[in-house]
Amino acid sequence: MDLVMDDVRAAERPRLTWRLYGRSWDEVALAADGEPVTADWAWGGATGSKVRVCVVDSGVEAGHPLLGQIAGAYGVVSRDGGLSVEETDAGDACGHGTACAGIIRRTAPDCEIYSVRVLGERATGTGAMMLAGLRWAIAQNFDVINLSLSTTRVRFTDELRALADEAYFRRTVIVASAHNTPVESYPWRFSSVVSVGSHHDEEQPESFLYNPDPPVEFFALGQNVLLPWLNGGTIRASGNSFATPYMAGVCARILSKHPRMTTFQLKNALYLSAANVNVGIGGPS
Amino acid sequence: MAAPGGLAVDSLSRELLQSVVDVARAIFGAQASSVFLLDVEAYELVFHAVSGQGQRTLLGQRFPAGSGIAGWVVATGEPMLVDDLTHSAAFDRALAESTGYVPQSLLAAPLIQGDRVFGVLEVLDPSPRSRSNLESVDLLALFARQAAAALRIVIERHQLDGVRTSGGLDPDDRASARQLMYSLQRLLDTSV
Amino acid sequence: MRTFRFAHTSLGATASSRSIATPRTIERDWVWGDATGRGVRVCVIDSGIAADHPLVGGGVTAYVAEEADGAWVVRPDDAGDVAGHGTACAGVIRSLAPECELVSVRVLAGNLRGNGDALITALEWAVAQRFPLINVSLSSRKEGLKERLHDLADTAFFAGVSLVSSAHNSPVVSYPWRFPSVISVGSHSRTDPEYFELNPDPPVDFFACGINVSVAWPGGSAKVVSGNSFATPHITGLCARVLQRHPEFRTPQLRHVLAAVADNLVRSAQ
Incomplete structure (x- = not known):
């Protein structure tokens, strides 16, 4: 046994990106071994029916033509020096949450979408708001939580890790955006969530x-x-934020066909159908 | 009389900010570029440097930091590119019109110190097809990181120079330079 | 016969095959067939291994995690097994996967007391070596170690390194078995070494033979022991077989196929 591995690791250069620039899909092809999981088996024909998806973001503009009605809108608010979650009709602070919900609706049209707004309330750090919204969403036993957000605040890391485990x-299943830049942020770095970055093949x-x-x-x-964006409008946008809800929608479809899958079973199905x-077929060679 | 050091620091910071937006605009062949700094107490974003469209009129204008695309960037520390804004009935129309210029696309990245966002660097209408949109997002984020680091150095030098006021500037410039320094310092010293 | 009562043991519950969605029925024949663990590198982080014990059968490379000049390092070790615990685990692994390669990293001293830094150092090293399987039949209750162990468990997961770890014998919170990315093991009282159960009620993933198990003991003897420590290497041994046939399997695939062939699964139509 030699120690070459350590040397290799030490020689790695800092990254400029998490993305796959300069590498074609063929170059990242993987031979896997496992059951014949196909997209058709995993989510073919499924619409996300009976699956409850929560968008933890800037709120949602209910009734947007590309979104329709949602099952519930909540928001994190400051109350008596602490944070609590209440029903709200505050809508969307910036359009981002509506955009995420719209992608989920497009991907899994029959799922139930809930929103918890964790942005737009001034004077409270985003990390604390996100934590409060996420904690609430986990307690509601949603099937899927879309989190196109992360925090670089180290002091939230341990609590986020415990929440992701819970x-x-x-x-x-928490489907979480990787940060667009190669920084340490959470919770997408945890193995207990499904993390998503962007490819740019629009075809x-x-x-x-x-x-x-x-x-x-x-x-x-x-x-x-x-x-979908604010006031019934639409835009086009780029960033991991918008790749994530597509995967959340796929997870919702899988769960409507195969309920009770754990996060790791979902990861297995997603991996085999990527x-x-x-x-x-594997087995002895 | 103010010491020359104070003046140098203030014009240096203004030159740096202007150069940040000029370079960002050049890199992306864009119609305009601007830097907003966050006023933590008012929770507003303030235009501090502009290159291109709106150059004269925008400096010092404020708008709420809890909404809009720049607000998203402040809250999350993530860069973002939005396109086809003309199809959005809502894209901060009031703001865009107050600036006299309504862009088709907008690229925004955070100015970060440690784990705190203290401002936003925006590029309006980058010329299309020079690179893919995701590559543009990444490039602006990298450049914003460098700009933020440079701004931080200026602030630190200013702190070393103490409270000496700047001489040689006309009163308006001096006030805005002081305001810039004050808001930057407050940002960098306050945890949001 | 003594009655053993410790935590994280099987209550005999069944699990529904509906919770294991697969495009076709998974059989043990496909999962490991007649595999013997040949060529699979298994790291045992424990008290060392008495390599010459007949139930171990040689083929062990031994290291120790220790403090030297103020820094924790992993280096070759010739102390053998200082407590017997590691040899017992190694014997169980070899009983199920006789041809696997064993690498021992000693972190326990003669009184079965370990040092948290030794465990962290050994795990970091083993993950960097990219062992596909690491058997950790021990856990720590130190809150101060929790976050570092959790980070290491995640690093292992992303590196394609599967950790198989024993649940604590007492109903306490300890680590690393409690983390989602770790395959955690408790005990049942049956005697068939290949019989294992899927726990329908996590955090423990599987139950394997852990009560009145005859294990290798230093000095060439055998000893009947009980504890989740000894259930764990049963799952590790089975994983070594799986990895011989399916070398690309990572933790999610290992856990998935083991769940799909667990003995307490009640098959029902989808």
Whole structure:
């Protein structure tokens, strides 16, 4: 046994990006071994029916033509020096939450969408708001939580890690955006959540890739995505924020067909059905 | 009389800010670029430097930091590119019109110190097809990181120079330079 | 026969095959067939291994995690097994996967007391070595170690390193078995070494033979022992077999196929 591995690690250069620039899909092709999981088996024909999805974001503009009605709108508010979650009709502070909800609706049209607004309330740090919203969402036993947000605040890391673990044990899958820049932020870095970055092949809007070079686990289309925005309008936007809800929608479809899957079973199904993963039958050679 | 050091620091900071927006605009072949700094107490974003469209009229204008695309960038520390804004009935129309310029696309990245966002660097209408949109997002984020680091150095030098006021500037410039320094310092010293 | 009462043991519950969605029925024949663990590198972080014990059968490379000049390092070790615990685990692994390679990292002293830094150092090293399987039949209750252990468990997960770890014998919170990315093991009282159960009520993932198990003991003897420590290497041994046939499997796949062939699964139509 030699110690070459340590030397290799030490020689790694700092990254400029989590993305797959300069690498074609063929170059990240993986030979996998497992059951013949296909997109058709995993979520074909499924619409997300009976699956409850919560968007933890800037709020949602209910009734937007690309979104329709949602099942519930909540918000984190300051009360008596603490944070609490209440029903709200405050809408969307910036359009981002509506955009995420719209992608989920487009991907899994029959799922129930809930919103908890964690942005837009001044004077409270985003990290604390996100934590409060996430804690609430986990306690509600949603099937899927879309979190196109992360925090770089180190002091929230331990609590976020405990929340992500709790979500796993409650069979709530957290689908979380990788940060767009290669910084340390959370909770997407935790193994107990499904983390998503962007690919930019606009010809393949429904394909996603398994990243052979984690920590980002999956790449979905995150470029020029058509989105609902405020006041019934639409925009196109780019960033991991918009790749994530596509994967959340796929998870909702899988769960409507195969309820009770754990986060790791979902990861297994997503991995085996990723566009760059070729599944063989395995066994003795 | 103010010491020359104070003046140098203030014009240096203004030159740096202007150069940040000029370079950002050049990199992206954009119609305009601007830097907003966050006024933590008012929770407002303040235009501190502009290059291109709106150059004269925008400096010092404020708008709420809890909404809009810049608000998203402040709250999350994430860069973002939005396109096809003309299809959005809502894209901060009032703000855009007050600036006399309504962009088709907008690229925004945070100015970060440690784990705190103290401002936003925006680029309006980057010329299309020079690079993919995601590459643009990444490039602006990288450049914003460098700009933020440079701003931090200026602030630290200013702190070393103490409270000496700047001489040689006309009163308005001096006031805005002081305001810039004050808001930057407050940002960097306060945890949001 | 003594009655053993410790935490995280099987209550005989069944698990529904509906909770294991698969496109076709998964059989043990496909999962490991007649595999023997050949070529699979298994790291045992424990009290060392008495390599020459007949139930271990040689083929062990031994290291120790220790403090030297103020820094924690991993280096070759010739102390053998200072407590017997590691040899017992190694014997169980070899009983199920006789041809796997064993690498021992000693972190326990003669009184079965370990040092948290030794555990962290050994795990960091083992993850960096990219062992596909690490058996950790011990846990720590130190809150101060929790976050570092959790980070390491995540690093292992993303590196394709699967941790198999024993649940504490008392109903206490300890680590690393409690983390989602770790395959955690408690005990049942049956005697068939290949019989294991899927726990329908996590955090413990699986129950394996852990009560009145005959294990290798230093000096060439055997000893009947009980504890989740000894259930864990049963799952590790089975994982070594799986990895011989399916070398690309990572933690989610290992956990998934083990769940799909667990003995307490009640098959029902989807």
